[in-house]
Amino acid sequence: MRILMWHVHGSWTTAFVQxxxxxxxxxxxDRGPDGLGRARTWDWPDSVVEVAPETxxxxxxxxxxxxxxxxxDLARRWLGRRPGRDVPAVYVEHNTPAGAVPDTPHPLAGQGExxxxxxxxxxxxxWDCAGARTTVIEHGIVDPGHRYTGELGRAAVVVNDPVRRGRFVGTDLIPAVAAACGVDVFGMRVAQLPAVPGVATYEDLPQEAMHAELARRRVYVHLSRWTSLGLSLLEAMHLGMPVVALGTxxxxxxxxxxxxxxxxxxxxxxxxxRHFIDSPADARSAGEAAREHALAHYGLKRFLADWDxxxxxxAGVAGVAGS
Known part of the structure; x- marks a missing residue:
C-alpha cells in the first residue's frame, strides 16, 4: 500500500514505517513543519520516500x-482529492485534549468518513468525538535492546520544548528532583531551561546516542501532567530502566x-x-520488570499487526487495492 503521511511525531513514525x-x-x-521529509536523527527504512508536494x-x-x-486541506490541495471520500484516510490523534476537558470536541468530531x-x-x-468512528491502537516501539547499566547515579528526563510547554510536561518539577539527585534532561530545545543546580541538558541527540546515554542513568523520571503517553517512557522501559512517573x-x-x-x-x-539512586540493586530489578512488561505490551509486532x-x-471499504 502507498501511504501518504507527514513527518510530525518522529518516535511514533519510526515505529509506524517499519x-x-x-x-x-x-x-x-525549507523542510518546514509541512514538509519535513525523512528524519535526520532516527533510522528509517528505504520504503520511506520523500515527495515534492507539486508532484x-x-x-x-x-x-x-x-x-x-x-x-x-493540505491533502485536498496537494492531491486534488478529498480524504475520506476520494481517497481512504485515517486520523491519528497523538494528544490529550487541551480545552475544557472532558467536553473538548475533537477536530473530526461528528463526521463518518x-x-x-x-x-x-x-x-x-x-476527547468528545461526537459519534465519529474511533479505535485505539496503543504504541509500539522498535526494541533498542537491554542496555541498562545505571552506572551514573543521576536521573534522566526526556522532554521536548520544556519552557514552552511548562506545567503540562512537569518542567516545574525538575528542580525538586534535582535537589534529590542530579538530573540530565534530553530533548529538543532543552537548552532554553533556566540554569538550575544539578541539572544538565543534552539537546537533539540522535536516537541511538540518546538511548545509549539514557541507559547509563540510574532511573528514568516521567514528569508529564497532561500529555499523551510519552514514547520516551516506553523506550526507557525497553532499555531496562526503572521508572518513576506521575500517575496521570x-x-x-x-x-x-x-x-x-x-x-x-x-x-x-x-x-x-532518591530510593533508586541509593539502591542500585532495586533499580536493576525494577528495570528488568519494566523491560519485560514493555516487550509484552508495547512490542512492534503487535503494533504493526493492529495497524495493518x-x-x-x-482501504478495502473504499475499494482500494493495497500493493
Whole structure:
C-alpha cells in the first residue's frame, strides 16, 4: 500500500514505517513543519520516500494518514482529492485534549468518513468525538535492546520544548528532583531551561546516542501532567530502566508496580527517585520488570499487526487495492 503521511511525531513514525508499505512524506525546500521529509536523527527504512508536494496530484496514493487538522486541506490541495471520500484516510490523534476537558470536541468530531485512531485508551475516553468512528491502537516501539547499566547515579528526563510547554510536561518539577539527585534532561530545545543546580541538558541527540546515554542513568523520571503517553517512557522501559512517573493520563496503566513507582504526590515522586539512586540493586530489578512488561505490551509486532488490520479495512471499504 502507498501511504501518504507527514513527518510530525518522529518516535511514533519510526515505529509506524517499519511496516510492509511504501510511505510517502511531503518534503519542501525549507523542510518546514509541512514538509519535513525523512528524519535526520532516527533510522528509517528505504520504503520511506520523500515527495515534492507539486508532484502528489499525479502520484498514486492508496491511503492518507492524517495527524493534524490542517492536513485535511493540505491533502485536498496537494492531491486534488478529498480524504475520506476520494481517497481512504485515517486520523491519528497523538494528544490529550487541551480545552475544557472532558467536553473538548475533537477536530473530526461528528463526521463518518475518517476513523479517528487514538494512541491510548485515556485519549479516546477524554476527547468528545461526537459519534465519529474511533479505535485505539496503543504504541509500539522498535526494541533498542537491554542496555541498562545505571552506572551514573543521576536521573534522566526526556522532554521536548520544556519552557514552552511548562506545567503540562512537569518542567516545574525538575528542580525538586534535582535537589534529590542530579538530573540530565534530553530533548529538543532543552537548552532554553533556566540554569538550575544539578541539572544538565543534552539537546537533539540522535536516537541511538540518546538511548545509549539514557541507559547509563540510574532511573528514568516521567514528569508529564497532561500529555499523551510519552514514547520516551516506553523506550526507557525497553532499555531496562526503572521508572518513576506521575500517575496521570495513561501512565498508571503502562507502568506495573514491579517496574517502578507511579504517584500523584510530589514527596513520593522525589522519595522514589532518591530510593533508586541509593539502591542500585532495586533499580536493576525494577528495570528488568519494566523491560519485560514493555516487550509484552508495547512490542512492534503487535503494533504493526493492529495497524495493518485497520488500514486494510479502511482501504478495502473504499475499494482500494493495497500493493
Amino acid at each position: 511496516g510492509g508499505h511504501d510511505y510517502l512524506l511531503p518534503t519542501t525546500p 502528489l496530484a499525479r502520484t498514486p496514493v492508496d491511503l492518507v494518514v492524517l495527524q493534524r487538522p490542517h492536513e485535511l 475518517i476513523p479517528i485512531v487514538h494512541v491510548t485508551g485515556f485519549n479516546e475516553l477524554m 493520563t495513561e501512565a498508571p496503566f503502562a507502568v506495573p508496580p514491579a517496574a517502578g513507582v507511579v504517584t500523584t504526590r510530589r514527596s513520593e515522586l522525589v522519595d522514589a527517585v 488490520a485497520l488500514l486494510a479495512g479502511v
